[in-house]
Amino acid sequence: MTISVSQIVEFIVGDAQADRAVPPSGYTANLTTFSAAAMAFLAVFALALSLAAGRLADRWSDELARSSTLRISAPADQKETQTATALRVLETTPGVASARALTDAEQRALLEPWFGPDLPVDTLPIPQLIEIIEESVGYDAAGLRLRLTAEVPGAVLDDHTRWRRPLVKAASRLRVLGWLSLGLIGTAMAAMITLAAQAALSANAQVIAVLRQVGARDSYIARAFVRRFTLRGLTGAAVGTVAAMVAILLLPSAQGEGGFLTGLGFQGLHWFWPLLIPLLAAVVAFVATRTAAGRKLRELP
Numbered sequence: 001m002t003i004s005v006s007q008i009v010e011f012i013v014g015d016a017q018a019d020r021a022v023p024p025s026g027y028t029a030n031l032t033t034f035s036a037a038a039m040a041f042l043a044v045f046a047l048a049l050s051l052a053a054g055r056l057a058d059r060w061s062d063e064l065a066r067s068s069t070l071r072i073s074a075p076a077d078q079k080e081t082q083t084a085t086a087l088r089v090l091e092t093t094p095g096v097a098s099a100r101a102l103t104d105a106e107q108r109a110l111l112e113p114w115f116g117p118d119l120p121v122d123t124l125p126i127p128q129l130i131e132i133i134e135e136s137v138g139y140d141a142a143g144l145r146l147r148l149t150a151e152v153p154g155a156v157l158d159d160h161t162r163w164r165r166p167l168v169k170a171a172s173r174l175r176v177l178g179w180l181s182l183g184l185i186g187t188a189m190a191a192m193i194t195l196a197a198q199a200a201l202s203a204n205a206q207v208i209a210v211l212r213q214v215g216a217r218d219s220y221i222a223r224a225f226v227r228r229f230t231l232r233g234l235t236g237a238a239v240g241t242v243a244a245m246v247a248i249l250l251l252p253s254a255q256g257e258g259g260f261l262t263g264l265g266f267q268g269l270h271w272f273w274p275l276l277i278p279l280l281a282a283v284v285a286f287v288a289t290r291t292a293a294g295r296k297l298r299e300l301p
Contacts, residue, residue: 032196032229036236036281037243039189043182044244044274050178051273052264057171068141070099070130074154083128086152090132093147095139102129189233189281190288197229197292205300222293226286233285237278245274 070090074082083101090099102110107129141159148155201208211221248265266273 027199029196029232032193032232032285033236033239035189035192035196036233036285037240039185039192040237040240040277040281041244043185043277044241044248046178046181046185047273047277048248048264048266050175050182051266051270053171053174053178055267057168057175066134066136068132068134068157068159070132070148071156071158072128072130072152072154073156074128076125078154079128082152082154083130086130086148086155089144089147089151090130093139093144095135095137096132097135098133100131102131186280186284190284193229193233193285193288194292197225197289198296200229201225201293201296201300208297208300218294218297222290222297225293226289229289230282230286234278234282237281241274241277245271 070086072079072082072086087099087101090096107126110129111126141157145157148157208221212218245266251265
């Protein structure tokens with residue numbers, strides 16, 4: 001079934017006679033507009049949360065999957081030798097793009113958040129760390145561990161698997177929760193609009209009875225309710241969406257120090273996604289009002 005432009009214009013303009021059956025103002029109109037605005041506001045933030053969680057999961061998966069750490073715990077007189085041996089093993093390992101031993105300054109910077117800036121790295125038995133950058137195909141972690149066990153007894157390989165999996169899993173679940181929240185928000189808005197439409201139909205039972213006596217069909221009356229409540233839902237959702245987008249725009253920009261919280265927003269073409277929310281709200285209002293009107297009109301005498 002195709003919808004022409006004239007039908008869309010007719011739906012927007014409406015029919016003055018049929019519109020008399022729908023209250024132009026009052027608590028039902030205010031409830032519909034307010035609920036649509038509030039649900040759209042929440043939907044924008046749920047969408048932003050879902051998209052941000054998706055970006056976070058992808059970034060964690062990509063960054064942690066391409067890097068590993070080799071920790072060498074050995075006596076001071078053997079640490080340098082084992083470090084050199086470990087570097088030679090890594091240079092001949094397929095899938096390893098590069099490997100380098102961290103300097104004392106870099107290791108001090110890693111420990112500074114926990115122990116302060118004056119940590120005497122030179123006098124403490126701190127393991128030597130080697131940063132490993134993998135190629136896109138990766139390397140055989142089990143085989144590398146066997147080689148290191150034989151040639152570098154004090155080496156411990158951490159391929160970040162135990163860190164990566166829980167983080168990526170948590171971010172992926174957060175993304176699913178964001179989409180689930182969108183579904184629940186749409187359902188709640190449909191329920192509120194249904195209640196408002198039923199209340200409006202009940203309050204105008206006498207007007208509907210008069211319209212029926214002069215020959216108006218239930219489909220004609222229902223179309224007026226559907227039109228009015230759909231436009232109210234569209235208007236309220238548009239206001240809520242704009243308010244939410246402005247609020248997100250005012251959030252701090254994404255920074256490494258802020259992590260996830262400062263990255264809670266839209267990036268690039270993702271800014272166009274919230275613009276679909278008013279249209280989806282109008283569809284929800286259309287379906288909910290049409291269903292409620294059809295059922296309520298059959299109940300009215």
